[in-house]
Amino acid sequence: MDSKKQALSYIENLSLIIVGVFFLAFPLVFTSISTDIFTTPKQALLFGFVILSTILLGAKMIIEGKVHLRTTPYDLPLLLFTLVLFASSLLAVNRYDSLISFVSLFFVIVAYFLIVNAVRGVNALLFILSCLVLGASLVGILAVLSFFKAYVLPFSFTHQPYFTPFGQLLDQAIFLSMILPLAGYFVFPYLSRLRLKREDSPFQRSDDVVGSTGRTASFSIAFIVIAAGLITTVFQLFTTQKPLILPLETGFQTGFAAVSQDTDHVFKSFLLGSGFGTYLTDFTRFKSAAYNAHPTLWSFTFFRSSSFGLELLATTGLFGVGAFFFILHKFIKERILFLPLVFAIVAALALPFSFTSLALLFLILAVFAVIRSHQDPKNYEDVEFLFVAVKNSLFGDGSSEKRLSRVVPALLLVILVAAVGFLGFYAGKYFYSDLLFKKALVAAEQNNGKRTYELQVQAINICFLRDVYHRVFAQTNLALANALAQSVPKDTKPSEEVQKQILNLIQQGIQSGRNATTVSPQTALNWNNLSSIYRSLIGFGQNADQFAILTNQQAIALDATNPQQYINLGGIYYQLGQWEEAQRHFLQAITLKRDYANAYYNLGHTLEEKGDLQNALKAYQTVQSLVAAEPESDKKISEEIAVLQQKIGSQADSGTQVSTPESASQQEPIELNKSETQLPERKPPVVIPGPTVSIPSPTPSEGNEVTPSPEQ
Numbered sequence: 001m002d003s004k005k006q007a008l009s010y011i012e013n014l015s016l017i018i019v020g021v022f023f024l025a026f027p028l029v030f031t032s033i034s035t036d037i038f039t040t041p042k043q044a045l046l047f048g049f050v051i052l053s054t055i056l057l058g059a060k061m062i063i064e065g066k067v068h069l070r071t072t073p074y075d076l077p078l079l080l081f082t083l084v085l086f087a088s089s090l091l092a093v094n095r096y097d098s099l100i101s102f103v104s105l106f107f108v109i110v111a112y113f114l115i116v117n118a119v120r121g122v123n124a125l126l127f128i129l130s131c132l133v134l135g136a137s138l139v140g141i142l143a144v145l146s147f148f149k150a151y152v153l154p155f156s157f158t159h160q161p162y163f164t165p166f167g168q169l170l171d172q173a174i175f176l177s178m179i180l181p182l183a184g185y186f187v188f189p190y191l192s193r194l195r196l197k198r199e200d201s202p203f204q205r206s207d208d209v210v211g212s213t214g215r216t217a218s219f220s221i222a223f224i225v226i227a228a229g230l231i232t233t234v235f236q237l238f239t240t241q242k243p244l245i246l247p248l249e250t251g252f253q254t255g256f257a258a259v260s261q262d263t264d265h266v267f268k269s270f271l272l273g274s275g276f277g278t279y280l281t282d283f284t285r286f287k288s289a290a291y292n293a294h295p296t297l298w299s300f301t302f303f304r305s306s307s308f309g310l311e312l313l314a315t316t317g318l319f320g321v322g323a324f325f326f327i328l329h330k331f332i333k334e335r336i337l338f339l340p341l342v343f344a345i346v347a348a349l350a351l352p353f354s355f356t357s358l359a360l361l362f363l364i365l366a367v368f369a370v371i372r373s374h375q376d377p378k379n380y381e382d383v384e385f386l387f388v389a390v391k392n393s394l395f396g397d398g399s400s401e402k403r404l405s406r407v408v409p410a411l412l413l414v415i416l417v418a419a420v421g422f423l424g425f426y427a428g429k430y431f432y433s434d435l436l437f438k439k440a441l442v443a444a445e446q447n448n449g450k451r452t453y454e455l456q457v458q459a460i461n462i463c464f465l466r467d468v469y470h471r472v473f474a475q476t477n478l479a480l481a482n483a484l485a486q487s488v489p490k491d492t493k494p495s496e497e498v499q500k501q502i503l504n505l506i507q508q509g510i511q512s513g514r515n516a517t518t519v520s521p522q523t524a525l526n527w528n529n530l531s532s533i534y535r536s537l538i539g540f541g542q543n544a545d546q547f548a549i550l551t552n553q554q555a556i557a558l559d560a561t562n563p564q565q566y567i568n569l570g571g572i573y574y575q576l577g578q579w580e581e582a583q584r585h586f587l588q589a590i591t592l593k594r595d596y597a598n599a600y601y602n603l604g605h606t607l608e609e610k611g612d613l614q615n616a617l618k619a620y621q622t623v624q625s626l627v628a629a630e631p632e633s634d635k636k637i638s639e640e641i642a643v644l645q646q647k648i649g650s651q652a653d654s655g656t657q658v659s660t661p662e663s664a665s666q667q668e669p670i671e672l673n674k675s676e677t678q679l680p681e682r683k684p685p686v687v688i689p690g691p692t693v694s695i696p697s698p699t700p701s702e703g704n705e706v707t708p709s710p711e712q
Helices: 002-025 039-064 075-090 095-118 122-147 169-185 188-195 213-238 248-260 266-272 279-286 289-293 308-334 339-350 355-375 407-445 449-462 467-487 496-519 524-536 544-558 563-575 579-592 597-610 613-626 631-648
Strands: 066-070 382-386 388-392 400-404
Touching (some): 002 122, 039 355, 039 407, 066 095, 075 095, 095 407, 122 355, 169 213, 169 339, 169 355, 248 266, 266 308, 308 355, 407 449, 407 467, 449 467, 544 563, 563 597, 597 613, 597 631
Antiparallel strands (some): 388 400
C-alpha cells in the first residue's frame, strides 16, 4: 500500500511539474530550425505535453484501479466545439489543410482536460499560476530590452526592436493582457482585504495563495514587469509596427458571403463553413472588388479574418459559431469577473487570432476551471468509476469478496494512448518533415541545388499532404531543368543523358505542381504555380500554352476580384502574341483597380505591339501619373514615353494630364508580365502531362513517391 501511494504521489507531482514547465515555456519557445520559427515549436511543445500527460494519467488509472476525473461546466461545450470543427474539417474541399489545423486545436482541447485533472490543491494552483506569471514576466523583460535595443539573445534574427517570441507583437499584446490580471490578483485582493474587504476575487477562498507578504511582493514585481512589456508592445503596435489587420467591413463581407454564396456547397457552408483553418480560400473566393480600393492592403492576401469570431463564421459556419458561444455562455453563467478570460474573449471577438492566441484562450479557461473547482466544488465534482469483480468463496458459503479490476482502466489507457499516439506519430512526421524542408530552404539560399532537391524529396516523402512542399519542389525542378538547358553551349545538341535529366526534372516539376492542386484544390496560389510551370514550357512542351491558360483561368475562378490574376493571364496571351486577348484581360485588371499602374503599363505595351501608338502613349502617361512618387518607376516610364513619342513623331509633352483616379494606391515597381523561368524552345516539343487532378494517398505510394535524380 505504501509503494502504491508513493507511485501515485510521484505520478501526480510529475504531472504537475510537466504542466508548470509547459506553461512557462509555451510563450517563450521558438527556434530557427523550423519553417515557422514561432508557431511550429509551440505546437511541438503542446504535442509533447499532451502525450506525456496522457501516459501519466493512464498509468495513474491502472495503479488506482479506477477512473478518477474532474468534471467542469465546460466539458460538454468543448466536446461539441471539437466535434463541429472535426466535421467541418472532414467536409472541407481543402480537407488536408483543414485537418492539419484541426489536429493542433484538438491537442489544445485535450490539454484543457489534462490540466484540469492534473492541478489539484491550492499549492498546485499556486505553482502553475507562478509558472504562467514567470513566463509572462520573461516575455515582458525581453520586450522592454528589445524596445531599448538591448539584445540579450545570441540569435541574430532576434536583434530587432520589435522582436517577440510570438512572431507578432499583436499576439504578444494579447498574451500579456491575459496574464497581467493574474499577477494583479495576488496583489490587489491582499490590499482590498485590508481596506475594502472585497468578496469578488477569484482567489477569495484561497487565503494561503494570497496570504504571504513575500509572495505578494514577488507577484507585485511581476505585475510591474508584465505591465512594462505590455505598454512597450502596445506603443509599437500604434506607432512603428502597426499590425496588418483585414478591414472589419471586408471581414464581415467575406464571412457572411462564405456561408451564403458558396453555390456548390450551400447547405454545408451555411452550417459548417468552408473548413476550419481555411480562411485563405474564403478570402480569395469571396472578397469584393471594393477591397481593391484600399490604398495599402489591397495587394495583401489574408490568412485570418478581422476577428476570430468572423473567421469562425466563415470556416465553421453557424454550428461553429454556436458551439463557441455555448462555451462563452457557460462562462457568463459563472458570474465571476475573471479578467484574464474576459480579455481573451473580447480579443477573440474583436481581433484576429493566431494558433498561439487561440491556444492561450483555452489554457486560461483551464486555469479558471481549476480556480473555480476550489471555490465551488459542487459544480466541479470528481467522478470515479470503480470496476468491481466478484469472486465467490471456494467453500460455497455465499460469501464473496470484491476486488478492483484493473482490466477496464488498462483498456481505457490503451484507447487514450492509441488515440493520442496515433495523432502524435503523424504530428512527429509533420514536424520532422518541416525541419527537413527548412534545411532545404537554407541549402537553396546557399545555391546548393542538389542538396536542396534531396532534402525536399525527403520532406515530401515523409509528409505528402502539404501543398507548399509541392509548390516549392515544382519550382526547384524547373530551376534545375532550366540550369541544365542553359548550360548546353549554343548550336550544340545536349547529350542523351542531359536530355533525359531535363525531361525527368520537368515531368517531376509538373507532377508536383499538380499534386499541390490536388492536396489543396481551392487554393488559387497552387493553380498560379502550376500555370507558371506550364508557361515556362511554352515552346518546349506540347500544348503548354493551352495548359498555362487553363490553369490560370482556374486561379481566376478562385480569386476572381484580384487584378493580378488578369495581368498574369494577359501576360500569357502577350507571350503568345495574341494581342486582343491580352488587351482584354489587362483592361479587366484596370476595371477591378482603376489606379493599378502595372495594368496600364502592360496594356500600353500590348497597344504598342498592336500598332495603336496613340492609345499606348495615353496608357504610359497614366502610368507616369500613378508612379510619380516612385523615382525608379517614374524614370523608367519617362524613358519609354520619350522613345514612343519619337516613334510616333509626336511633340506632346510627356507630362500631359490624363484622367486618373483621385487618389492612387501604393504601387509596385512597374514591369512587363513575363515568365520568370523560360526553357529554350524545342522542336518538336516534348509531350507533357496536362493539368489533371488525381487523389493523393496519405503516404507516398507508387506514382506519388519522389525519387532523387539530378546530378547538379
